Amino acid sequence: MNPTTKLPSSLEQPKERIVSRKNKSFKEIIYKTFIYLLLILISLIMIFPFYWLIRSALMTQVEVFTMPVKWLPSIPQWSNFKEALTSAPFGLYFKNTIFLVVLNVFGALLSNSFIAFGFARISFKTRNFWFGFVLMTLMLPGAVMLIPQFVGWKVVGAYNTYFPLILPAFFGNAFNIFLLKQFYSTIPIEYDEAAKVEGANYLQIWYKIILPLSKPALVTIGVFTFLSVWNDFMGPLLYLNDESKWTLALGLQSFQGHYSSQWNLLMAAAVVMFAPLVILFFFAQKQIMSGANLTGGIKG
Amino acid sequence: MTKIEKKNLAWGYLFIAPAIIGLTLFIVAPMIFSFIISFTDWDMITSFKWIGLTNYQTIFTDDIDFWNSIKVTFIFAIVQVPCVQIFSFLLANLLNSKVKGVSIFRTLFYIPSILPFVAVAILWMFIYNPDFGLLNQFLGFFHIPPQDWLVSNKLVIPSLVIMAMWMGGGAMIISLAGLQGVPNYLYEAVEMDGGGRIHKFWYVTVPMMSPIIFFNAVMNLIGVMQAFNEAYIMTQGGPDKHTYFYLYMIYQAAFKEGHMGYASALAWILFVILVIVTLLVFRFSRNLIYYEAEVK
Numbered sequence: 001m002n003p004t005t006k007l008p009s010s011l012e013q014p015k016e017r018i019v020s021r022k023n024k025s026f027k028e029i030i031y032k033t034f035i036y037l038l039l040i041l042i043s044l045i046m047i048f049p050f051y052w053l054i055r056s057a058l059m060t061q062v063e064v065f066t067m068p069v070k071w072l073p074s075i076p077q078w079s080n081f082k083e084a085l086t087s088a089p090f091g092l093y094f095k096n097t098i099f100l101v102v103l104n105v106f107g108a109l110l111s112n113s114f115i116a117f118g119f120a121r122i123s124f125k126t127r128n129f130w131f132g133f134v135l136m137t138l139m140l141p142g143a144v145m146l147i148p149q150f151v152g153w154k155v156v157g158a159y160n161t162y163f164p165l166i167l168p169a170f171f172g173n174a175f176n177i178f179l180l181k182q183f184y185s186t187i188p189i190e191y192d193e194a195a196k197v198e199g200a201n202y203l204q205i206w207y208k209i210i211l212p213l214s215k216p217a218l219v220t221i222g223v224f225t226f227l228s229v230w231n232d233f234m235g236p237l238l239y240l241n242d243e244s245k246w247t248l249a250l251g252l253q254s255f256q257g258h259y260s261s262q263w264n265l266l267m268a269a270a271v272v273m274f275a276p277l278v279i280l281f282f283f284a285q286k287q288i289m290s291g292a293n294l295t296g297g298i299k300g
Numbered sequence: 301m302t303k304i305e306k307k308n309l310a311w312g313y314l315f316i317a318p319a320i321i322g323l324t325l326f327i328v329a330p331m332i333f334s335f336i337i338s339f340t341d342w343d344m345i346t347s348f349k350w351i352g353l354t355n356y357q358t359i360f361t362d363d364i365d366f367w368n369s370i371k372v373t374f375i376f377a378i379v380q381v382p383c384v385q386i387f388s389f390l391l392a393n394l395l396n397s398k399v400k401g402v403s404i405f406r407t408l409f410y411i412p413s414i415l416p417f418v419a420v421a422i423l424w425m426f427i428y429n430p431d432f433g434l435l436n437q438f439l440g441f442f443h444i445p446p447q448d449w450l451v452s453n454k455l456v457i458p459s460l461v462i463m464a465m466w467m468g469g470g471a472m473i474i475s476l477a478g479l480q481g482v483p484n485y486l487y488e489a490v491e492m493d494g495g496g497r498i499h500k501f502w503y504v505t506v507p508m509m510s511p512i513i514f515f516n517a518v519m520n521l522i523g524v525m526q527a528f529n530e531a532y533i534m535t536q537g538g539p540d541k542h543t544y545f546y547l548y549m550i551y552q553a554a555f556k557e558g559h560m561g562y563a564s565a566l567a568w569i570l571f572v573i574l575v576i577v578t579l580l581v582f583r584f585s586r587n588l589i590y591y592e593a594e595v596k
Contacts, residue, residue, distance in 0.1 A: 032397075032399050035394065035397045035399055036399065038394060039394060039395075039399075039402075039405045042391070042394070042405075042409070043405055043408050043409075046408055046409055046412065046466065047408065048434065049412075049423055049424070049427055049434070049466065052423070052426070052427055052434045053423050056426065064432060065431075065432055067432075069432070069437045111318050111319075111322075114315060114318065115315060115316050115318055115319045117315050118311075118312050118313075118314070118315025118316040119315075119316060122308055122311050122312045122315065123308060123312075124305070124308040124309040124311070124312035124313075125305070125309055126309075127312060127316075130316055130319070130320065133320075133323065134319055134323065137323055137327050140327065140331075140571075141522060141525075141526055141570065141571060141574050142526060143526040143528075143546075143547050143550065143567060143570055143571075144331065144334070144567045144568065144570065144571040145326075145327060145330055145331065145334075146547075146550070146554075146567065147334055147550070147554050147560060147563050147564050147567055148329075148330030148331060148333045148334035148337075148564065149326065149330045150554075151330075151333065151334075151337070151344065151560060152329070152330055152333065154344065168322065168326050170318070170322075171318045171319065171321060171322020171323075171325070171326065172318050172319045172322055177319060201311075202311045202314075202315070206315075227414055230416060231414075231415070231416040231417060231418075233416075233417060233418050233529055233532075233533075234528060234529070237532075238555070248416075249416055249417075249418045249419075250418075252416075252418050252419060252422065253418050253533055256418075256422050256425075256533075263426050263429075263432070266422055266426070267422075267423070267426065269419075269422075270419040270422050270423055273416055273418070273419040274415055274416075274419055277414060277415055277416070278411065281407075281411060281414060285407065288414065289406075289410070289473060
């Protein structure tokens with residue numbers, strides 16, 4: 001008797017489950033389709049400016065102004081790039097920008113890893129006081145420092161030189177110091193102690209042990225320094241007077257003033273400025289994405 | 301102090317010396333200096349003229365631009381911060397769904413935020429162009445008459461906000477990382493109680509993410525209060541000084557008119573405003589944010 005009474009229920013149960021799972025997976029499909037549609041719709045909106053950029057960069061001046069609007073160039077005008085790049089000394093601007101980027105990246109990697117080592121691996125009195133001092137400067141709005149820094153550089157005769165745009169990188173920056181200090185603290189302290197037993201001093205420990213181990217964090221800092229120097233507009237605007245010293249950002253802005261109606265050339269120039277970053281992004285995607293998280297985690 | 305402690309102290313200072321020197325030279329000294337010159341009339345050529353509180357007095361009683369700049373900067377902040385934050389938070393949630401290929405969308409939504417502002421600004425100026433711009437062409441499909449966007453008193457702020465939303469990938473990525481850290485058992489608990497997606501979002505996601513949302517919003521706020529590039533590159537403070545943002549005003553005072561003392565006073569006022577705003581935001585949001593470590 002027992003088996004027969006149990007049979008129906010044990011047969012029914014799986015049935016119910018199958019039905020509910022079917023129901024659920026149907027719902028799930030609807031939901032996923034909805035998510036995809038939403039993602040695609042937003043992507044289209046996000047991509048549209050890029051489409052407009054490239055479409056216009058490849059058009060003739062006349063086509064850009066044709067009414068009703070043309071959505072694609074009839075013949076892609078690759079010469080726009082050449083024309084845009086030669087109508088202003090963009091080659092020179094590019095060289096200047098790269099020069100600034102290289103020195104800033106070098107300075108940032110050297111100084112921040114050095115300073116962070118002191119905060120992370122050596123225990124000494126007043127360490128926490130100074131670290132608090134460093135962190136405090138994170139809160140200061142850049143706008144307040146703008147004029148006094150400018151005046152300072154002008155007084156020492158560094159206006160219209162690259163010094164104001166390079167030298168600060170060699171003295172560390174609160175943000176990167178914090179980032180590296182966090183990273184260093186994940187490296188076992190026994191490494192340092194073993195090296196000390198072997199007779200190494202702190203300088204050697206920093207250079208020979210910690211530095212090679214902190215490559216991932218250094219790459220992140222390097223990439224973000226690259227981005228901030230490449231994209232900086234206000235620094236060059238304030239400090240660089242001679243056109244021959246300008247950076248790409250500055251050159252592009254002035255180009256925009258001179259060619260305000262030649263949208264096809266302007267768009268071509270913008271493409272040139274975007275391109276290296278997009279390439280960099282695809283090479284360093286991991287570092288950039290995780291770096292953006294790190295920076296967020298730190299500040300919060 | 302033992303011998304080792306002394307040695308460590310020397311080594312410690314050697315390593316952190318660049319930071320101490322840098323902060324003193326590039327931050328502390330300039331701040332003190334700017335505080336002093338805010339009480340002078342100085343054009344960087346002739347010598348200082350001590351004028352006491354005159355700069356501050358003029359700013360508060362006799363400077364129309366000052367009050368206008370405060371107004372337009374706050375309007376920009378009040379519109380921009382919620383729009384950008386809500387948009388990027390919703391995007392992050394969307395990207396957190398477990399569907400295939402989501403990393404492509406993540407890349408796509410994030411890229412605009414790392415591009416140089418100058419080039420982005422030029423692109424959007426063309427998009428907003430009243431005659432040949434993409435946006436008016438697009439609106440034409442829906443028979444919406446062309447708008448003046450950046451040259452319209454009413455639309456200039458919304459135009460800048462739309463652009464900022466497009467570039468809001470930074471906050472999105474931070475939120476996304478936070479979302480991935482929300483423990484799954486909380487969502488399961490909602491499921492057990494028969495709650496749906498909306499319940500999960502309101503009763504788990506939003507409270508758990510509130511510190512991150514708050515952090516993003518504060519950073520955004522501090523940044524937007526110092527907006528400069530938009531005004532300099534795209535609008536020149538116009539139309540009708542509707543985008544004559546505070547930092548742009550400082551720039552004009554310092555570098556176009558050469559009033560360094562006056563500009564320094566303006567900068568210090570901005571500093572005080574930022575401190576007050578930040579403190580107020582912290583004060584008022586205390587009850588809105590859920591901190592896990594806290595026992596309530």
